[in-house]
Structure formats: C-alpha cells, structure tokens
Amino acid sequence: MSGNKSNKGRKKDSLSTIYCLTGCTAVGKTEYALSWAEAFGAEIVNCDSLLFYRGMDIGTAKPDSSERTRVPHHLIDILEPCEQMDVGRYLDLAKEVIREIQGRGKRVLVVGGSGFYLKAFFDPVVDAVDVSNDTKEMVSSFMERGLSAAVEELRDRNPLGIDGLDIENPRRVQKALERCLESGKTLQQLKREFAGQSNSLTEADKQLCILTRETEELNERIASRVGIMLDMGLVEEVERLLERGIEENPSACRSIGYRETIAYLKGEYDQAQLVERITVNTRRLAKKQRTWFRGQVADRGRFLDLSADSSVSPAEIFSGLGPGK
Template sequence: MARFPPLHVLTGPTAVGKTELALRWAETHDAEIVSCDSLLFYRGMDIGTAKPTREELARVPHHLIDICAPREAMNIARYVMEAQAVVAAIVARGRQVLITGGSGFYLKAFFGPVADDVAVPPELRAELNSRYESDGLAAMVVQLRSLNPDGLGSLDVANPRRVMRALERCRASGRTLDQLRAAFAAQPGPFADYEVRCVRLTREPTELHARIDQRIEAMLTAELVEEVRGLLAQGLRDNPSGARSIGYRETIAMLEGALPESALPSEIARNTRALVRKQRTWFRTQLPPHREVPAATADAATLFC
C-alpha cells in the first residue's frame, strides 16, 4: 500500500510532445519535474537531445538534468539513488512530482525492482571473460544451458553481453535464471511506497515522423555539428552511451569522413524512427497498466484524471 503522495509519470516516444505538456501540467499543479531521459543527464549535450531551453527550465523546477560531464558514465544505481533523494525532497516541500522521459531502462525504476542481490566476484568475471575470448560465444551458451536444464526463457543467446551477464549471475548465485527471475520479481522496487500514475502520449506515425524531421532540421540549424565538435574536445568518446546516441553518433561519423554531410539529416531521421519503434515495443510489453492519451488533443488539466 502506498504511504506517500502519488508520483505522476508522463512518457511516450521521442518527439511526441512531452516537454510542453509536462510544463503546462506542472505549472497548474504545483509540481516539479524529474527527468527520466538518459541523455539529459549530460552537460553540454543540449541541441542533439532537444533539452529544454533555459526559458523552459525557468518555468518549473527541473531535476536530474546536467548532472554529468560528457565523459562521465551514468548507471541505473546512481539514477535510483539520486531520484529517490530528489523525489523525497519535492514531497517534503509539499509539491507534486512529475517524472517525464522516454528512457525505458530508467523509467522501469518507478514501477518495480531494478537490481538483484547477486554480487559477481571479480575473479569469476575475469575467468569467464578469459574463456569467452578463447572459446567464443557458443561455448558460453553451452555452459549457460548446462546450468539451466529447464531452458533460458527469452534470453537473447546471440547477444554476448546478455549471455555473459546471465552466466555470471548463475555461477555467482548457484541459481538458475528462472530462480533468479522469481527472486527479482518478488523484491520491492525503490519507489514501492508511492502510488505511480502513468500516462503515455501517442501520435499517428505520419505525424510523429514529420515532427522528427522538424526537430532534426531545428537541431542542424542550431549548430548541432559545432556542439558535437566541442563535446569531442571534452571527452565525449570516453562515454559510449553519449557517443553512440542518436544525433551524436551520426555527426561524429560525418566529422570523421565516414558519412557524407548531405546524408546527415536522413541518417539521423532513419535511426530516430528505428528508436521510436523500439520505444513502442517497450511501452507495449514492459510498461505497467497506464493511460494512453493522444498528444494532439491532450489537456493538461485532466491529464492524470
């Protein structure tokens, strides 16, 4: 049972229109905004992330934006720790909380557990990595199957990172993946004391694609290329999450001569549309029960009613 005021979550795919609606709702409901966008964490990554402008940030208090240097890595454990502190402080001030963003990896922290209690000893990780390098992925999958006689469920055995992570956890815990999944699901999430109300904004694909194209044109007009040049000088390549993110990886490829300048807008658009498809799949399969609202007709006054 929830012991604290409700948390309001506004999500939806890239370019659907979350920012302006979040501002309007927060202004009329005495709320503060907590970002759940994995790229808004980084200082200087402004244009390519469509980060809220200074004027927008001034309208409503925002949190968990510009908290990392470009070369600094963010992870779910740090996000949860900082989000818990921010949410508690907002509630203590007697204000409402609005979480907004479309990054499923971080968004899931508000709906359930995010990490189990399995600690992987460094020597075990080193052993498995050494064997992976010498024997290849197929040998690791064979070992993993031997530890899971009832099967691997939906694990993607073509994904080395997921196979190695699963093998580490099975070896370290002495449990099967099914047992680990059951134990994980039984844990309380970091925000279990709150009722979470979630709204997902939607748009027709043709309309969303047009908005994506408009956003890319605005980014390039706002000198995205110069922003990326400056970030590279600050160590952006040291942060794979940032350097591989859409808008930045294509611009880096262009600056390095791997992509013609004329192809930059279309390449960003192609990858953004692919991201939107992945986001929709995540929302459909991973997001707990929520309310779907067409962004074109969304009313801030009744958004969470």
C-alpha cells in the same frame, strides 16, 4: 475526454503520488510536462538517460534554461559525458530527490522516454546486484572481443533465452553478463528473486500516462526536429563532446544523433547522409519505444493520443487515473 473525468482524477490526487509521463521521442513530452507541472505545482524528475550528461544539449532536445526556470528540473546535467550511470545509482538519486520535493509540499512529475529507468519505478530492478571488480574485468574482456562475443557468452549462460534484453545495447549486455557471472544464476532466476523485493518507489502510489501520436505525424515531427538540431549546432556540440571524452562512454557515444554525427566528423557521411541517417534511426527508435511501452508498462497506466485531430489539455493528462502500483 470531459472535464468531469479530469475532476474525478484530481479527487484521487495526493502529494505522495508519483506522476509519470512518458512516450516515444519527439512525441511532445516536454511541452505537456511543463504545462502540467505549472498548473499543479509539480517539479520534474528526469527519466531520460541522456539528459544526465552535461554538454549533451542539442542532440537530446534537453529542456533549456528558460524551461528549467519555469519549472524546477532534477537529475539533469549531473554527469560528465565520459561517466556512466546505472539504474541502481539512478534509483538512489531519484529517491533522495523525490523525498526532498515532497517534503516541500510539491508534486513529483517523472518525465522521460528511457523505458529501463521508468520501469524501475514499478518493478524491483535486477541491476541492483553488487558486482565485484574481478567480475567487471572479466566481462570487459568479453566486451573487448566485440558485442557479438559478449551476447554469445550471455546466451550460453541463459539456456532458456534472454528475451527482453536489448542485445544491440552494449551497456545492457555488459550489465546482464556481469550479473550472471557474479551470481552464477540466469537472468530469469534473478528476475524471479528480485520480483519478491520492493522499495519506496515500487511501493509508492503512481499514475502513468504514455503519450502517443499517429505514426505519420510523429515521423514529420522527427524530421523537423533533426533539421532544427543541425541548425542549432549539433555538429559543433559533438566536436566539443569528443574533446571531453564522450567516446569513453558507449551509451552516450552510440546514442542516436551522436553516433551518426561522430561518423560524419570522421568522413563516413556527407551532410545529406547525416540528416537521413539520424532521421531514419530516430524513427526506428520511436517504433521500438512504442512496442516496448505496449509490452512492458501498458497495464500500469493509459495511452493518451496527442495527434493533431485530437484536443487534449495538459490538465487532462492524468484524468481518470487512480493511484496504482
């Protein structure tokens, strides 16, 4: 990758462009985001669903105070662990923050690996369906019978299938079932309806870069990160979060690193098993994320390899990318 390409990319640059930097867990998003933001006068808007929560610091590899001093970060530490976020609320917050950043003459860099939230910058979101309390209570009754029961109910209401939905994620299943019950429509019908809609984010010029590494190298980084997290006090962090009601939020308490540590504290694992479970599950997550990026947003930007045998400077992250919707 040459410097000429980088210059070409910058000619297309605009303060109104939303720059999006993503990639699977442990790929190195934070390091590159900070360097690029410092070099190009940007502020970072979080797009990682777990960084919303106060106190979930070690297990999420949340940017620390020194990193947030280097570059202003937004939409981090905005919820208690027992609270829940949905994509509709996230988009409202993101729009407000982005307007404020751009109004001060700064660039916007959206950073995170939560694909569901990231994709909302590119496509209208079906989650925007308003759901009544009665419907929420009905769906809660399904969820109380277990995730498998809720998935079965969802399949019954979607005879053409529910491909693309993460059926292992209780929050995603719950939201999907709420939308179907409230609207009386299938997920496919809702998706078609919302595809014709737009908002200020989907209409904005955007540049997307998806960071990657060789699988073996990424696996080594994941193993190293797990060790560092435990040394930094992950177990103690989870003990504090349990006192603050993290188990009231399925999305938070079932997230990798936290669910295994909760099980460890309940005596289900020993120390060695805890390390192994977090490492294996994180690697599985990374594989799942890679598949998602290729299938869902690959045509919106480009992949950039950060493997040890490549040499990529932060300035080249968005090189050659023209604004695109």
